[in-house]
Amino acid sequence: MRSREQLEKERFLRGLIPLAELERREEELRANSEQVLRRLTASAQESLDGQAAQEARPALVRTAKALWLVSHHRPEPEDMPGFYW
Amino acid sequence: MGTSVDPCSLTVARAVAEIRQGRLSPVSLAQALLQRIDRLEPQLHAWVTVDRELVLEQAHESLRKLERGEKAGPLHGVPIGVKDVFYTEGMRTTAGSAYYADFVPTHDSAAVARLKRAGAIILGKTVTSEFASAPWPNGQPKTRNAWRHEHTPGGSSMGSAVAVAARMCPAALGNQMGGSTLRPAAYNGVAAMKPTFGLISKYGVFPCSWSIDTVGIFARTVEDLAMLVLAMAGHDPLDPTSAQRPVEDYVSAVHHPKERPRIGLVRQFFFERSDQEVRKHTEDVAERFARAGATVEEATLPVSLDDVFAVHTTISQSEMSAYHEELVQDHPEAISPDLRASLRAGMFITAVKYLQAQRVRRRFRAQMEALASRFDVLLTPTTPSPAPRDLTTTGDPVFQNTWTNLGFPTVTLPSGLSKSGMPLGVQLISPPFTDAALFSVASWCEGVLQVWLVPPLVGANPDDAPKR
Numbered sequence: 008m009r010s011r012e013q014l015e016k017e018r019f020l021r022g023l024i025p026l027a028e029l030e031r032r033e034e035e036l037r038a039n040s041e042q043v044l045r046r047l048t049a050s051a052q053e054s055l056d057g058q059a060a061q062e063a064r065p066a067l068v069r070t071a072k073a074l075w076l077v078s079h080h081r082p083e084p085e086d087m088p089g090f091y092w
Numbered sequence: 093m094g095t096s097v098d099p100c101s102l103t104v105a106r107a108v109a110e111i112r113q114g115r116l117s118p119v120s121l122a123q124a125l126l127q128r129i130d131r132l133e134p135q136l137h138a139w140v141t142v143d144r145e146l147v148l149e150q151a152h153e154s155l156r157k158l159e160r161g162e163k164a165g166p167l168h169g170v171p172i173g174v175k176d177v178f179y180t181e182g183m184r185t186t187a188g189s190a191y192y193a194d195f196v197p198t199h200d201s202a203a204v205a206r207l208k209r210a211g212a213i214i215l216g217k218t219v220t221s222e223f224a225s226a227p228w229p230n231g232q233p234k235t236r237n238a239w240r241h242e243h244t245p246g247g248s249s250m251g252s253a254v255a256v257a258a259r260m261c262p263a264a265l266g267n268q269m270g271g272s273t274l275r276p277a278a279y280n281g282v283a284a285m286k287p288t289f290g291l292i293s294k295y296g297v298f299p300c301s302w303s304i305d306t307v308g309i310f311a312r313t314v315e316d317l318a319m320l321v322l323a324m325a326g327h328d329p330l331d332p333t334s335a336q337r338p339v340e341d342y343v344s345a346v347h348h349p350k351e352r353p354r355i356g357l358v359r360q361f362f363f364e365r366s367d368q369e370v371r372k373h374t375e376d377v378a379e380r381f382a383r384a385g386a387t388v389e390e391a392t393l394p395v396s397l398d399d400v401f402a403v404h405t406t407i408s409q410s411e412m413s414a415y416h417e418e419l420v421q422d423h424p425e426a427i428s429p430d431l432r433a434s435l436r437a438g439m440f441i442t443a444v445k446y447l448q449a450q451r452v453r454r455r456f457r458a459q460m461e462a463l464a465s466r467f468d469v470l471l472t473p474t475t476p477s478p479a480p481r482d483l484t485t486t487g488d489p490v491f492q493n494t495w496t497n498l499g500f501p502t503v504t505l506p507s508g509l510s511k512s513g514m515p516l517g518v519q520l521i522s523p524p525f526t527d528a529a530l531f532s533v534a535s536w537c538e539g540v541l542q543v544w545l546v547p548p549l550v551g552a553n554p555d556d557a558p559k560r
Contacts, residue, residue: 050440059436062429066437070409074445076402082451 036072043078044071099124100259104170104316107262111158111169118158118169118213122151125171125215129260132549135241137234138254140176141184142216147171150213165211167323173255173264173310176217177224178204179296187298188220188248191419191426201296202328203265203307210323215261218251221486222428224272225300225412238280238547239514243479246276247486249308253280256310259550263311263320268496269300269408271489273308274504274519279479279487281506281515281545283538284310285317286492288524289499290335292321293328299415301408302333303450304497312544314534317503318342321527340528349536350529355381356391356467362491367477369510374473377507377518377541381471384540391470394459397494403456404497406441406449413438457498461523464500469533470521474504478514491519501527503534506545515545 047067051060099121102110110116126144133139154169174180177187179197186192204214219235225248235250237243238257245254249266253276256264266273268286277284285308292307299305309320322342328334357378363371382388413420413435420427420435427435464470476488495502501524504517520537522530 047437047440051436055436059424063433063436066433067440069405070437070441073402073405073409074441076399077406077445077449077452080399080448080452080455082448082455086451086454088447088450088454 040071040075043075044068047071100128102262103313104262104311104319107170108168112164118151118154122147122171122213125261132258136236136254136258138218138251140186140217140219143183147213147215166319168211171213171215171261172207173215173218173252173261174204175249175252175266176220177267177298178265180204180214188222191423202293203324206324218255218264221248222431223298224248224267225431237479243481244483244485244487246279248272250276252310253277253282256282257547263316266308266310267297267305268308269305270496271492274474274492274502275487275489277310277504278474278517282310282312283314283317283505284308285503287321287527288501290333291527292324293331293334295328295330301411303411304408314531314538315346318346318531337525342528342531345528345531346535348532349539350468350532352385353468353533353536355386355388356470357388358391358470358472360393361397362472365476365490366473370473370477373508373516374518378471380540391463394463395456400456400494400497403449403453404493406445409438410441410446460498464523472519474517474519478510478516495521499524501530503530505538505541506543507541508543
């Protein structure tokens with residue numbers, strides 16, 4: 008979860024989104040991605056030493072949110088990337 | 093040989109013309125730029141390496157070729173800055189990493205080789221953040237914004253953006269995995285282009301994320317951007333992501349501006365995340381385009397950009413972690429803590445999730461292409477705000493991530509100054525492989541805007557409005 012200061016800064020930058028709405032979205036994403044984060048954290052604790060696992064924690068939170076959002080899309084059968092263009 | 097104008101203020105096109113017509117010596121041009129670097133580098137810190145002897149040797153060789161009557165390439169005698177992630181034969185290439193502090197490649201990257209073949213002189217290597225990703229190497233701010241030193245210069249191609257803005261070189265190379273070219277360009281008041289993914293070879297460029305990374309170009313005019321893209325574009329069998337498409341004449345496209353273009357103004361998301369001044373400025377720019385004959389309509393995004401970012405994060409983190417796996421395992425101390433944490437986190441993304449993100453990206457690309465194809469270009473602000481007064485950040489790449497991730501070509505044009513006197517820019521976007529058409533519209537927009545920004549430390553110069 009970002010600090011109050013960071014959220015205020017984002018509110019200033021975004022201008023049109025009320026702080027309460029930002030916080031609601033952030034909380035929703037955090038709660039929804041919690042299970043993904045638990046799995047990632049368990050893997051990290053298994054394979055990294057304590058300090059490295061701790062250091063990776065903020066990055067794992069970002070990763071978990073991204074993975075949760077991606078998991079809600081269903082690619083079509085023809086979406087089989089391998090070649091670029 | 094002699095020219096009445098300050099050589100440092102010349103655009104690439106003008107410098108080439110002056111050199112060809114014998115009014116400017118490549119040696120005089122190189123010397124003038126080196127003197128400019130001597131004067132401003134202590135304040136700006138835009139360069140990692142400038143090899144004066146090598147630069148002057150190249151300039152003398154360019155002059156000798158002219159004197160011998162040899163055919164001059166399209167960039168003959170023009171010094172170019174190169175971001176320090178491009179391999180340069182015999183010249184140190186650090187990628188902003190302590191681990192590669194003494195790395196001297198034995199061959200050129202394809203982009204550099206093609207610039208040299210076109211006659212360009214490599215002026216030196218410009219500052220990048222660590223592996224063109226983390227905000228600052230070891231948390232130490234280095235490069236300064238060309239307009240105000242206490243504002244961020246952007247990143248990760250900050251050295252190239254600042255060098256072009258400060259007239260230390262007329263053009264420079266960068267690259268972009270998120271917003272690493274267009275964002276610093278806008279923060280420093282210069283133009284930039286990120287071509288379609290695969291148009292320019294990435295062979296010999298330190299990768300961030302090989303299925304997203306694109307070579308970028310900084311210059312002060314759209315014509316100069318087109319000249320460099322034309323010199324570097326084309327298939328390269330050494331880069332597996334290189335496109336096998338014919339190269340178009342981008343310079344000719346600039347010389348034939350697209351009249352009355354159809355412009356899709358994207359307010360959704362981009363205006364929500366911009367500050368009030370940027371929103372109003374972008375509306376004003378759109379209004380100017382409309383008054384000049386463009387058709388400006390609202391463009392509605394077909395996909396959630398938060399989801400596009402999630403795909404971007406999943407792919408880029410996976411690829412970066414794969415590329416740096418050995419370094420993370422064997423020499424973790426050589427990587428700064430934030431980047432090391434991100435690389436370690438990426439190692440826990442499964443192959444299935446990575447591939448699903450690639451598949452979803454393909455779908456997003458098709459949907460966004462359908463939208464972009466309804467217009468000649470999409471128009472957005474380049475950044476949510478002018479360069480933040482905060483040296484601990486390189487700013488927010490949120491307005492570039494989508495287009496970089498989906499492979500679309502984009503251009504940023506300087507479009508004015510904020511009330512506080514910092515540069516503002518607008519971003520133009522078109523579908524993949526419509527780079528020539530994008531240049532044509534960008535040329536028209538540049539002609540309507542007529543904005544040429546000169547940082548106060550450079551000093552006003554009547555020659556700064558480029559002449560064609």
